Amino acid sequence: MTDTIDSYRFTGGATKRLVKSWIKLESPRNIPWFPLARPLSDCTVALVSTGGIALKTDVPFDQEGERQNPWWGDPSYRILPKDVKTKDVRVYHLHIDHTLGERDLNCLLPVHRLNELENEGKIGKSAPAHYSFMGYLLNPKEFLEISIPAIIENLRADAVDVVLLIPA
């Protein structure tokens, strides 16, 4: 463990100013809290990546929409099954080097590492479904009103205890 880390190591100067400006717009609010119900070794764990990852057989995320109107990001989500392979997916997020996740999905969504933890008994099990959406959503209204409730419904149906959210 370390005491803190540099929040701006990977941002250029302009992005750093932007992030600091966005932080100033926020004010502290009540923090929701649901205590861990049982030991991790009994928990079902799901992963959520903001990488805009989708199965090649699924509907692509709308990159063209963002190119046409860069204020907009695709607010939808995709399901990635527990046994998904790297060769099965595409990474649609336009702000990252998509080739990394397409070389090894675990850079963004560590499904294979999670399966290993399940096999070793470190977690109860990897959920049957994991999720991805596009992290670039300047206006998250539609995402929060439509996509998140749908993801939550699926997580509940799979009796998920723990969710790890992973930025792209």
Place this chain on the structure above:
Amino acid sequence: MGLAQREIEKAGMATISLSNIPDLTASVSVPRMVGIEHPFGQIMGMPGDDERQRAVLSGALNAIEKMTVPGSALYLPYTYPDTILKAEISSQPEPPIATYLKRRPWHLPRLFTRKIPEHDPD
């Protein structure tokens, strides 16, 4: 991502965010967070670096068991060698909004204040 995390926690699951911009993630009052100095596009670790990916995943999941207070944060000690970081940062693509604002810098304040137009204002 933090807003999604808050909603999932409210729905009755224990959630934790990994973040390489922990100042920003913490600003939306997330229940639990683990910070890490890993670059965009490979936040879990480089392609093929199973050992690092695993250390990050275990670090984040084990943190949930230790955290008992809302708003807890912990920082993982892993990073990348500087030479790799420089190459990776320079290979990041320019997003559409950056290209757009270079041509229309007068719209920059909209982005900084998050007054996001529904449609392209031009």
